[in-house]
Amino acid sequence: MKRLKEKGLNGYRKRKDSKQDSCVQSGHAEIEGISMLFIYGNAIEVLEKVEFQKTVEEITFQYMRYNTIVGSNNMKKLRKFEKLRKLTFSHNNIHSFVQISKLEAITTLKSISITDNDVHSTSLCR
Numbered sequence: 422m423k424r425l426k427e428k429g430l431n432g433y434r435k436r437k438d439s440k441q442d443s444c445v446q447s448g449h450a451e452i453e454g455i456s457m458l459f460i461y462g463n464a465i466e467v468l469e470k471v472e473f474q475k476t477v478e479e480i481t482f483q484y485m486r487y488n489t490i491v492g493s494n495n496m497k498k499l500r501k502f503e504k505l506r507k508l509t510f511s512h513n514n515i516h517s518f519v520q521i522s523k524l525e526a527i528t529t530l531k532s533i534s535i536t537d538n539d540v541h542s543t544s545l546c547r
Contacts, residue, residue: 452477456504460485468498477502481509487538488514491523499527507532515540 448464456478460467462485467473480502482490487510489495499505506529515521515538524530535541 457481459483465489465495468495474498474501475503478504479507479509480505481511482513483511484513486514487520491520496523496526502527502529505529507534509534509536511535511537513538518543 448460448462450461450464450467451459452473453459455476458467458473458477458479459481461483465485480499490499490510490513505527508524508527508530510533515535517540521533521535521540524533
């Protein structure tokens with residue numbers, strides 16, 4: 422927790438003004454080591470942290486609407502992550518492969534993991 426506060430993250434923030442951006446009303450972010458970032462709910466603002474953009478290799482998004490994640494402003498931020506290799510999505514309202522194709526803009530990606538989303542249950546997704 423101390424590391425999060427040093428990085429300028431408050432751990433829990435109520436954001437009533439942006440309910441439509443997340444599946445939950447609050448947000449939380451955690452960093453594990455220097456390479457894994459976990460973002461829950463409305464904590465998308467951590468993508469702006471330059472120190473994360475230089476070291477994070479893996480980001481997990483949980484309970485955040487996918488369309489918010491791949492919106493133009495957030496995609497610009499994700500492309501700044503120099504070492505980003507893997508994205509994991511869980512409970513993000515992903516329902517079509519067209520949505521997933523937006524991730525092509527992140528050229529450093531090597532792996533995408535999707536669980537607990539509607540697209541996961543389609544016959545083409547294994």
